Amino acid sequence: MKSSAPAMHVAINTSRRTNKAGIEVIYESALVRRTYREDGKVKHETLGNISFLPRHTIMDLKASLAGKTLIEAQDKMEILRTVAHGLGFDTLLGPAGRNRDLIMALLTARICKPTSKLATLNWFTDTTLGTDLGPVSSDDLYAAMDWLLEQQPRIEKQLARTHLGPEHNPEGLALFDLSSSWVTGTHNPLAKFGYSRDKKRGCEQIEYGMLATRAGLPIAVRVFPGNTSDPASFIQIASEILDLCGVRDLVLAGDRGMITNARIEDLKKDTDFSWVTALRNTDIQKLAEDNGPLQMSLFDEQNLAEISHPKYPHERLIACRNPALATKRAHKRTSLLEATEEKLETIKKAVEAGRLKDAGKIGVKVGKILGTYNMAKHFILVITDEKFAYERNTESIKREADLDGIYVIRTNVPETTMDAPEAVRTYKSLANVEKIFKTLKTRDLGIRPIRHYTENRTRAHVFLCMLAAHLTWHLRTAWAPLTFTDENRPVPQEPVAKVVRSAAAARKASTRKLDDGTTATSYQDLLTHMGTRTRNTTSVPGTEKTFELLSLPTPRQQRAMDLIDHHVQNHRK
Numbered sequence: 001m002k003s004s005a006p007a008m009h010v011a012i013n014t015s016r017r018t019n020k021a022g023i024e025v026i027y028e029s030a031l032v033r034r035t036y037r038e039d040g041k042v043k044h045e046t047l048g049n050i051s052f053l054p055r056h057t058i059m060d061l062k063a064s065l066a067g068k069t070l071i072e073a074q075d076k077m078e079i080l081r082t083v084a085h086g087l088g089f090d091t092l093l094g095p096a097g098r099n100r101d102l103i104m105a106l107l108t109a110r111i112c113k114p115t116s117k118l119a120t121l122n123w124f125t126d127t128t129l130g131t132d133l134g135p136v137s138s139d140d141l142y143a144a145m146d147w148l149l150e151q152q153p154r155i156e157k158q159l160a161r162t163h164l165g166p167e168h169n170p171e172g173l174a175l176f177d178l179s180s181s182w183v184t185g186t187h188n189p190l191a192k193f194g195y196s197r198d199k200k201r202g203c204e205q206i207e208y209g210m211l212a213t214r215a216g217l218p219i220a221v222r223v224f225p226g227n228t229s230d231p232a233s234f235i236q237i238a239s240e241i242l243d244l245c246g247v248r249d250l251v252l253a254g255d256r257g258m259i260t261n262a263r264i265e266d267l268k269k270d271t272d273f274s275w276v277t278a279l280r281n282t283d284i285q286k287l288a289e290d291n292g293p294l295q296m297s298l299f300d301e302q303n304l305a306e307i308s309h310p311k312y313p314h315e316r317l318i319a320c321r322n323p324a325l326a327t328k329r330a331h332k333r334t335s336l337l338e339a340t341e342e343k344l345e346t347i348k349k350a351v352e353a354g355r356l357k358d359a360g361k362i363g364v365k366v367g368k369i370l371g372t373y374n375m376a377k378h379f380i381l382v383i384t385d386e387k388f389a390y391e392r393n394t395e396s397i398k399r400e401a402d403l404d405g406i407y408v409i410r411t412n413v414p415e416t417t418m419d420a421p422e423a424v425r426t427y428k429s430l431a432n433v434e435k436i437f438k439t440l441k442t443r444d445l446g447i448r449p450i451r452h453y454t455e456n457r458t459r460a461h462v463f464l465c466m467l468a469a470h471l472t473w474h475l476r477t478a479w480a481p482l483t484f485t486d487e488n489r490p491v492p493q494e495p496v497a498k499v500v501r502s503a504a505a506a507r508k509a510s511t512r513k514l515d516d517g518t519t520a521t522s523y524q525d526l527l528t529h530m531g532t533r534t535r536n537t538t539s540v541p542g543t544e545k546t547f548e549l550l551s552l553p554t555p556r557q558q559r560a561m562d563l564i565d566h567h568v569q570n571h572r573k
Contacts, residue, residue, distance in 0.1 A: 008034045008047065010062035030058045094151045102136065102144035103464070105129045110468040111475070112531060114446030117141050128535050145460040152463050156220040159470070160244040163213050171418075173214050173251045173426060176237060177433040178230050178258065180207045181441065181448035189455050192226035198441070198448070206450055208462050209233045211244075216432030217473050220244060221466040223459045230258040235266050251413055253426055256280050276418075276426045279317070279408040287317075288403060294319055296402065303496045306420050307408075318409040318420045320496045326405025333400070336373045337392065343369040344379075344390050351388040359385050366390075424495040439469050443524065476523055478567035479560055483523050484509050518556070526560065533557055 013029045032047045050058060093100045108129065109120045118138055124130040164174055182203040183191040191204035198205075205226035211219045222237045234254055251274040252259070252267075259267075259277035267273050279287075287294035287309060298305040299321040307317045347365050350356040356365070362383050370376040378396050382389040409427050411418070418426065440447040447465040452458045480487045486505035492498075501509070508520045521529070536549045553561065 009065050099144045099147040103148050105133055106464060107468050110445055111472060116451055145457060149456055149460040157244050159219045163217055163219055175212045175253050175430055175433045177430060178207055178209045178233055179437040180205045181450055183450040185453055187453045190225050190458055194227040209237050210433055210436055212433050212436060214429050216435050218436055218466050218469045221462055223462050231260050231263045234258045235263050253430055274413045276411040276423055278427060279410050284403060284408050315412050318423055320407055320424055322405045322496050329404045336375055340373045340375040348388050357385055359383050362388050421495040436469055439472055440465055444472060445469060478563045479526055483526055484520055530557055530560060
């Protein structure tokens with residue numbers, strides 16, 4: 001017995017036959033059929049042959065009978081919402097959850113649009129993050145930052161063991177340097193007046209020390225009050241590196257103001273670390289005194305010489321002379337001397353004319369000028385109530401000129417482990433930490449000003465920025481083939497010589513073209529271009545249904561994503 005309301009459908013049958021010429025011909029027929037069950041068996045009834053209709057009409061009828069909703073060609077789909085899809089990053093911040101999602105969103109915002117946390121909330125709404133995260137309040141972001149601060153020890157330990165361990169860091173080298181950023185408001189307990197590396201006078205600040213790999217990849221950060229001295233911050237983080245890295249054979253590199261004699265004694269007592277630093281100018285001058293080990297004849301045939309002195313037992317001193325730096329310093333000193341003399345001459349004429357009297361008043365004005373140009377040591381002054389005279393201290397100027405371009409590397413690393421040229425290169429690699437600070441402070445990440453009022457939020461903000469700098473390093477490295485970044489900067493045979501860009505990088509910069517003829521761009525411009533990829537919320541006319549459609553990447557975007565994948569794969573090996 002037939003069932004009621006049998007369903008109709010379009011059946012397309014294909015058959016092959018060989019014609020009289022021996023050629024196989026394919027025949028296709030389209031039949032409208034209905035299906036029903038009779039006596040327990042499924043049977044088909046052909047209602048009509050529609051093979052004569054155009055194929056698109058046949059397919060439309062087939063779709064309609066299958067229950068699909070058809071849209072007329074003139075009824076365009078309407079895009080209801082377009083937001084930037086941008087970039088995606090994945091890092092092991094901690095267990096999956098709301099806080100981790102918010103921190104990843106904050107990292108993305110810090111890289112793409114660095115601003116305050118409150119302004120970041122508005123930025124979320126213009127990106128896919130707003131849709132994916134749902135409603136987010138400022139309290140949610142602050143709670144996520146508190147959560148991140150709790151994860152900091154574990155995250156830093158993992159980064160240190162990965163990047164400073166023997167597999168990726170066979171030379172066992174770590175870099176450390178200190179910087180500062182100013183603070184807004186008056187309630188931050190870490191904000192203190194101190195030496196501002198940002199030259200931001202009259203503002204309280206915080207200081208933070210950065211631990212990094214030789215290539216300048218940020219690993220860990222510590223935040224200190226704004227009046228903390230460099231040596232004190234160095235020894236604090238040095239004492240924590242053992243637990244971070246899980247290794248003891250590590251070489252720390254720091255500048256001459258950080259690894260002082262006192263800090264070296266502390267390292268000898270508390271750790272087995274080796275270190276690379278440089279001598280202060282006053283110590284260099286003592287080495288260059290008569291019969292001292294540092295004589296200019298050492299540089300007659302080369303710009304590097306290893307010397308020794310009883311004051312530095314079981315240590316190596318490597319004297320270096322950079323002719324280009326010597327010329328630069330000589331020119332700068334001459335300019336400062338002339339500028340100082342011009343100002344002093346104005347004061348002298350005022351004293352001679354009787355417009356300026358009293359030794360105290362004269363001394364204040366003279367001291368201000370000498371302090372501005374830091375030239376007090378190079379002038380001999382005579383100041384009375386009615387007289388002011390000055391002349392250059394030729395002996396002082398000559399002593400300093402003799403040491404122009406000369407610096408001395410100090411290390412306890414044995415020569416069998418690190419020869420003299422490598423020790424020089426190690427110290428000069430501190431410039432890579434300076435690049436981190438530049439990334440943090442410029443439009444890349446915008447760490448300053450510090451707008452938080454509590455100690456923990458300040459520490460969480462700096463740590464968040466450090467993680468963003470870590471990701472930025474990977475992005476810049478991965479995208480080097482598309483940007484002006486030097487992919488293979490040559491290492492000069494002469495370690496004292498200035499490092500120059502490779503020929504390929506110089507060609508990219510001058511022609512603004514890549515080897516394939518496409519346009520080279522800056523990192524920031526490429527990041528902006530990546531943000532133009534959109535995810536569209538689309539409606540279907542005649543229905544209440546919507547769906548999201550990710551736009552196809554441009555050739556440059558696709559290549560950039562491929563480079564990231566390639567970089568990640570290589571980094572995991």
